[in-house]
Amino acid sequence: MSVIEIxxxxxxxxxxxxxxxxxLTVDEKDFLAIIGPNGGGKSTLLKLILGxxxxxxxxxxxxxxxxxxxxxxxGYVPQNTNVNTDFPIKVIEVVLMGxxxxxxxxxxxxxxxxxxxxxxxxxxxxxxxxxxxxxxLSGGQRQRVMIARALCAHPKILILDEPTSSIDxxxxxxxxxxxxxxxxxxxxxxxxxxxxxILEYATKAAHINKRLSYHDISNKKEIFHTHNEGEHFxxxxxxxxxxxxxxxxxxxxxxxVTEVVEPAEAKWRETK
Amino acid sequence: MIEAxxxxxIQHALIAGILVSFAAGIxxxxxxxxxxxxxxxxxxxxxxxxxxxxxxxxxxxxxGASLFAVGAALLISSLTLRKRxxxxxxIGLIWAVGMAIGVIFIDLTPGYNVDMMSxxxxxxxxxxxxxxxxxxxxxxxxLFVMTFWYRDILAVSYDSEYAALRGVHVRFFYTLILILAxxxxxxxxxxxxxxxxxxxxxxxxxIAEKLSHSLFGMMFLSGLIATLFTLxxxxxxxxxxxxxxxxxxxxxxxxxxxxxxxxKGK
Numbered sequence: 001m002s003v004i005e006i007x008x009x010x011x012x013x014x015x016x017x018x019x020x021x022x023x024l025t026v027d028e029k030d031f032l033a034i035i036g037p038n039g040g041g042k043s044t045l046l047k048l049i050l051g052x053x054x055x056x057x058x059x060x061x062x063x064x065x066x067x068x069x070x071x072x073x074x075g076y077v078p079q080n081t082n083v084n085t086d087f088p089i090k091v092i093e094v095v096l097m098g099x100x101x102x103x104x105x106x107x108x109x110x111x112x113x114x115x116x117x118x119x120x121x122x123x124x125x126x127x128x129x130x131x132x133x134x135x136x137l138s139g140g141q142r143q144r145v146m147i148a149r150a151l152c153a154h155p156k157i158l159i160l161d162e163p164t165s166s167i168d169x170x171x172x173x174x175x176x177x178x179x180x181x182x183x184x185x186x187x188x189x190x191x192x193x194x195x196x197x198i199l200e201y202a203t204k205a206a207h208i209n210k211r212l213s214y215h216d217i218s219n220k221k222e223i224f225h226t227h228n229e230g231e232h233f234x235x236x237x238x239x240x241x242x243x244x245x246x247x248x249x250x251x252x253x254x255x256x257v258t259e260v261v262e263p264a265e266a267k268w269r270e271t272k
Numbered sequence: 273m274i275e276a277x278x279x280x281x282i283q284h285a286l287i288a289g290i291l292v293s294f295a296a297g298i299x300x301x302x303x304x305x306x307x308x309x310x311x312x313x314x315x316x317x318x319x320x321x322x323x324x325x326x327x328x329x330x331x332x333x334x335x336g337a338s339l340f341a342v343g344a345a346l347l348i349s350s351l352t353l354r355k356r357x358x359x360x361x362x363i364g365l366i367w368a369v370g371m372a373i374g375v376i377f378i379d380l381t382p383g384y385n386v387d388m389m390s391x392x393x394x395x396x397x398x399x400x401x402x403x404x405x406x407x408x409x410x411x412x413x414x415l416f417v418m419t420f421w422y423r424d425i426l427a428v429s430y431d432s433e434y435a436a437l438r439g440v441h442v443r444f445f446y447t448l449i450l451i452l453a454x455x456x457x458x459x460x461x462x463x464x465x466x467x468x469x470x471x472x473x474x475x476x477x478x479i480a481e482k483l484s485h486s487l488f489g490m491m492f493l494s495g496l497i498a499t500l501f502t503l504x505x506x507x508x509x510x511x512x513x514x515x516x517x518x519x520x521x522x523x524x525x526x527x528x529x530x531x532x533x534x535x536k537g538k
Contacts, residue, residue: 050437076437087305087430088484100427100438108422133485149434 001028003157003187004049009058011044018044022058022212026157026204031183033202034191040209042191043079046161049189050076063156075150075186077143079161085135091145092130095120098152120148124178140171144178157187164194176201276510284399285516289502291407292456292463293476297495298414299456300473301480301487302449305429309474311348311450314363316457316469318344318370323391324377333391334406334458341454344370349447394465394517396506407459414452418491421445426487463502464517475524476501479531501527 004026011019019041026032034042047053048060051067060067062074075098095117096109109117121127124144134142143163150158160179164172172194179188180201192198199205203218276282303312322340326333344366351362378388390398418425427435428445436442453473460469476497477490484490505520512519 052437076434078431078433084430086481088481088486088490089426089430090485093426093486094430096423097427097431097434097438100423100435100440131485153438 002026003028003030003063004189005059005061006049007059009048009060010056011041011048011053012056017210019048019208019212020210022208024206024212024214026187026189028156028187029183029185030187030189030204031179031202032187032189032204032206033195033198034189034206034208035193035195035198036208042208043161045208046159046189046191049159050074072153073156075147075153075155075158077146077150077158077160077163079165085142087134089134090130091121091126091132091134091137092117094134094145095130095148095152098149117148117152120151121145123151123182124148138171139167140174143167143171143175147175147178147182151182155186157189158182159189161191162193163190164192281397281399282510284401284404285396285506286503287404288396288399288407288463289506290499291404291411292459292472293498293502294495295407295411295414295456296460296472297476297480297493297498298418298491299449299453300477300498301491301494302425302429303453303473304477304481305487305490306446306449308450308453309470310360311363312453312457312473313470314348314367314370315341315344315450315454316461316466317367319454319458319461320374320391320466321370321372321377322374323388324374328377328381332402334403337458337461338455340370341458342451345450345454346447349443349450352446353443390465391461392465392467393515394461394463394468394520396463396516399462403459403462407462410455410459414456417448417452421448422488425449429487464520468517468521471521471524472498475521475528479528482531482535498524 002025004024006022006024009019009022010017022045034045036042044053048055049062049067092114096113098117098120099109099113118127118130121130124147126141126144126148129137129141129145134145137145147158147160147163158179163179164175167175176198179190182188190198190202199217203216205215205217207213207215277286303309319337319341322337323333325340326336329336347366348359348363352359355362424435424440425445425448427438427440428442432442432446456473457466457469460466460472464472476494479497480490480493484493501524502520505523506516508514508523509516509519
């Protein structure tokens with residue numbers, strides 16, 4: 001069953017075309033990695049799925065309904081969780097924010113909401129930090145709290161924008177292990193730069209640079225080789241494969257557009 | 273010192289000091305966490321235009337200043353939406369134009385000779401009973417708003433993008449905070465004057481932020497600290513016959529310096 005269906009989607013800010021003719025289907029319990037160069041349109045696509053932007057052309061359906069504001073079945077973890085760390089707010093209050101906008105009790109938070117928030121914290125292994133100030137946590141811990149906040153609304157889809165951009169390697173691994181665990185019941189969509197790490201966990205990959213090329217990588221152990229057990233995949237090989245049309249492992253039944261993006265790809269490699 | 277408490281104007285000054293300190297503590301916290309300090313400064317100075325108009329047309333000063341400050345707040349709120357990248361320029365404009373309007377209208381007022389310095393630097397020893405009602409009502413409104421919309425205001429302040437995604441009307445709460453800030457600035461004018469208002473709205477808040485684990489705690493603590501500074505400042509000004517507003521601010525600043533030294537040393 002597909003949870004997100006994007007058809008012939010185009011989007012432009014003013015005259016600059018950001019996304020062109022995007023077709024993408026995300027199935028239930030997929031772990032989709034969205035990768036691509038800066039300015040390639042990754043975050044824009046997320047905002048379109050979340051209903052924060054309206055498509056210029058084409059359609060987006062989330063769980064069978066047109067994408068709209070206040071999507072109750074999507075959990076969203078924004079980029080840059082390291083801003084506002086001086087803000088005096090407890091971990092539990094950040095998580096409770098996941099309930100904001102729902103039917104509010106007259107004062108403060110309901111008992112059921114607090115129980116739910118504690119449950120979400122337990123899910124990400126942060127329950128003992130519930131009374132800590134958010135600024136006192138490490139980047140990785142803070143990211144877990146943001147994931148807990150997104151889980152608070154019992155989402156069917158969890159969308160994360162660069163979840164590990166400011167976390168050390170060990171923290172990154174832990175976040176992805178957590179996502180892998182959550183993936184047993186929730187569809188996960190991650191925008192990421194850390195391609196070598198993300199592709200170890202993702203089952204599908206979409207490369208976006210204005211256009212989109214899609215790959216089923218659930219059987220990646222056969223597609224890629226690591227030089228040693230447990231080592232990251234070689235990024236150069238990955239990029240060559242993901243950016244090229246000639247990839248013979250692509251699942252053509254689910255990928256609607258497979259566009260060659262060679263020039264931009266080469267540029268991206270240069271800047272890395 | 274004790275006999276001073278029997279004077280009505282001293283009693284009024286103390287009550288006003290406490291009411292305004294709590295209003296400033298709560299609203300100051302919101303201003304600081306939402307990074308609106310410059311914005312509040314603009315509103316404070318623009319409200320001088322309202323004072324000038326009130327003097328010229330002969331209606332109550334508080335009313336004139338309130339209307340003008342709220343107008344400035346609404347203007348800034350709508351500009352923030354449309355001209356986000358130049359918002360600091362517009363705040364600077366509103367800041368200066370408001371003051372200029374005030375100065376011109378006071379020039380135009382025939383035979384007017386009341387000391388305008390009292391609006392710039394405060395006149396807590398000249399608080400009337402009506403002023404106290406105004407301050408009390410404002411504090412009640414602030415407490416009401418904070419009680420009923422605490423979670424929404426917290427969400428908007430901490431992460432407005434996420435709040436918007438969850439269906440919170442971010443623009444409504446942003447405007448609400450600005451209007452309450454405008455009114456708080458107006459009542460603070462009585463205590464420390466419009467030039468010194470910013471210090472009153474930020475110094476206690478800065479100290480409280482370091483010591484608090486929640487926005488609610490920060491607001492309450494800011495109110496307590498502001499009250500302490502105001503009362504000590506008043507005593508200082510009474511004892512040494514100095515301007516009360518400036519005394520309160522300097523006591524606050526000295527305390528902040530001491531706090532930072534102590535806090536760093538820990």
